[in-house]
Amino acid sequence: MQADPLNVPKPSWLDQEDVNMFDHAVRGFIEKECAPHGDRWEKSGKVDREVWNKAGEAGILVPACPEEYGGAGGDWRHDYVFHMAAAEMGVDGWGASLHNSIVAPYVWHYGTEEQKQRILPKMVSGEYVGAIAMSEPAAGSDLQGIKTTAKKDGNGYRINGSKTFITNGGTANFIIVVAKTDPAAGAKGTSLFMVETDGLEGFRRGRLLDKVGLKGQDTAELFFDDVWVPSEALLGTEEGQGFIQLMQQLPQERLQIAVQGVGMMKRALDETIRYVKERHAFGKPILAFQNTQFKLAELKTKATIAEVFCHHCSERLIEGTLDASTASMAKYWVSDIQCELVDECVQLHGGYGFMNEYPIARMWRDSRVQRIYGGTNEIMKLLISRTL
Numbered sequence: 001m002q003a004d005p006l007n008v009p010k011p012s013w014l015d016q017e018d019v020n021m022f023d024h025a026v027r028g029f030i031e032k033e034c035a036p037h038g039d040r041w042e043k044s045g046k047v048d049r050e051v052w053n054k055a056g057e058a059g060i061l062v063p064a065c066p067e068e069y070g071g072a073g074g075d076w077r078h079d080y081v082f083h084m085a086a087a088e089m090g091v092d093g094w095g096a097s098l099h100n101s102i103v104a105p106y107v108w109h110y111g112t113e114e115q116k117q118r119i120l121p122k123m124v125s126g127e128y129v130g131a132i133a134m135s136e137p138a139a140g141s142d143l144q145g146i147k148t149t150a151k152k153d154g155n156g157y158r159i160n161g162s163k164t165f166i167t168n169g170g171t172a173n174f175i176i177v178v179a180k181t182d183p184a185a186g187a188k189g190t191s192l193f194m195v196e197t198d199g200l201e202g203f204r205r206g207r208l209l210d211k212v213g214l215k216g217q218d219t220a221e222l223f224f225d226d227v228w229v230p231s232e233a234l235l236g237t238e239e240g241q242g243f244i245q246l247m248q249q250l251p252q253e254r255l256q257i258a259v260q261g262v263g264m265m266k267r268a269l270d271e272t273i274r275y276v277k278e279r280h281a282f283g284k285p286i287l288a289f290q291n292t293q294f295k296l297a298e299l300k301t302k303a304t305i306a307e308v309f310c311h312h313c314s315e316r317l318i319e320g321t322l323d324a325s326t327a328s329m330a331k332y333w334v335s336d337i338q339c340e341l342v343d344e345c346v347q348l349h350g351g352y353g354f355m356n357e358y359p360i361a362r363m364w365r366d367s368r369v370q371r372i373y374g375g376t377n378e379i380m381k382l383l384i385s386r387t388l
Helices: 017-044 050-058 076-088 096-110 113-125 183-189 242-278 290-319 324-354 359-371 377-385
Strands: 130-133 149-153 156-166 174-180 190-196 203-208 220-230
Touching (some): 017 050, 017 076, 076 096, 076 242, 076 290, 096 113, 096 130, 096 174, 096 190, 113 174, 149 174, 156 174, 156 190, 174 242, 183 190, 190 220, 190 242, 242 290, 242 324, 242 359, 290 324, 324 359, 324 377
Antiparallel strands (some): 149 156, 156 220, 174 190, 203 220
């Protein structure tokens, strides 16, 4: 992306020297180590494993990890600029955003001191690639419906079950697995397990899933066939805390989806504005037609509202006051507007908008899942309605 088509002023919490320096480092890394390989990653269905190690060396993995565990001691501001940079620059297949601000926070929020000391430095360095295994073939947004079990066995647990739609699933060697430790107890019988998969007997990866979009992202099925893990793999010290832990972290995940949506909207507008200035029809640029001007004016307005709302939600997250309902509003509304905006941008490209060689076509494919993962937008509306 060459320019920010929205020109929304940076709020004070974001316009800080350390955040701007981190933003510059992330964009430089993406430009050098990711952008040149995007097409190849799309064809292979996964990013190069070494990019994780290079990102660790560059200091851009898990920026919010506390310093005592090898991180930079940052916060959501640093996560925010990472998500925004990746989306604006079109690196949608690299699952580092999930690794950074969805998977790792579970460890430092709920892990024991020993767990944090053992796991987090490996996530910061890229030695571990993180994933979280929630969804199952028969349980998506309804996490209470999971069937994977973890039963006590000696000084550990036996995990049995399968997971699907797992981002980073083809590469991850550190996976937070949602399982039932007491199937009869409903949500209160859910626990989270930190599963380190290298050489782990009974753990299998299924095929990389053939998705409509996000082709470069190694989304996979995972199978746990009588997998034994030590008792130290239980996240925290008590069974039955998993559902609470998930609910406490989902607002940040849903805000992350909204921020990624704003980033893609900026890129889509930038690509489209440049296209309609250069492309001619009936002897004049497409931008000269009033329909084009009005449509882009509408899209810029909606994208601006989306970014301002994400700024508001981010400020609340930093203050510790972002509630589940407001995060759900951000996730559902921004992703809906994102899909609308990208679709309109495809239309303004005409036939070229349907060609994979044009970035807008890839954005059109990649944007659709935003309304599904992290909880479907219908579930978001249900959560919001409970506050009425």
